[in-house]
Amino acid sequence: MLSLQVYKLAHLLGLFLVFTSLGGLVLHAMNGGDRESNQRRGLVFATHGIGLLLVLVSGFGMLARLGIHGVPGWAAVKLVIWLVIGGLVALPQRVPAASRFVWFLAPALALIAGWLALYKPF
Ligand code: HEM
Numbered sequence: 001m002l003s004l005q006v007y008k009l010a011h012l013l014g015l016f017l018v019f020t021s022l023g024g025l026v027l028h029a030m031n032g033g034d035r036e037s038n039q040r041r042g043l044v045f046a047t048h049g050i051g052l053l054l055v056l057v058s059g060f061g062m063l064a065r066l067g068i069h070g071v072p073g074w075a076a077v078k079l080v081i082w083l084v085i086g087g088l089v090a091l092p093q094r095v096p097a098a099s100r101f102v103w104f105l106a107p108a109l110a111l112i113a114g115w116l117a118l119y120k121p122f
Contacts, residue, residue: 004065010058015110017051022089022106029092029099038093048089056082073122081113 002010021044028038035041059082063075071079088106092099 001064002061004062007058007061007065010054011062014051014054014056014058017047018055018085019051019106019110021045021048021051022085022102025089026092026099026103026106029096030103032096034096035093045089052082052086072120074116074120078113078116081109085109 024040025038025044025048038044059075059078063071068075085106088102091102
């Protein structure tokens with residue numbers, strides 16, 4: 001098992017990858033771009049997918065390192081946020097009008113996820 005610090009860095013790296021790709025994709029859609037005109041589609045979706053996987057694996061790694069057994073309430077809500085952020089990547093291309101919404105929703109969800117991890121309110 002890796003150290004808590006390594007898992008935490010992996011968690012943050014995963015988040016950076018997820019939000020870098022989401023930002024690029026949303027901006028592309030806001031500028032009227034579609035699937036075909038996105039010349040770096042593979043890069044964007046691979047970055048997003050690898051980032052999501054890193055966030056999930058490191059999240060459970062940290063739970064184990066913290067001696068937390070099972071999934072407490074705050075971590076369960078983070079799992080839901082993880083799922084929503086994972087799904088958001090499909091929205092800008094399908095519903096371009098929702099791009100501005102995604103632009104603000106994603107960081108708001110990340111803020112809630114960070115708060116949940118730091119305060120563990122339930
Ligand atoms: C996209 C969704 C997520 C976001 C935005 C997110 C964000 C964060 C942030 C900002 C931190 C604080 C890092 C620090 O202490 O400096 C953190 C820590 C943590 N996250 Fe996540 N996270 C997400 C998903 C998950 C998931 C799915 C799990 C596991 C089920 C998880 C488990 C944890 C744990 C255990 C910590 C460490 C808490 C501690 O050090 O006491 N996270 N997360």
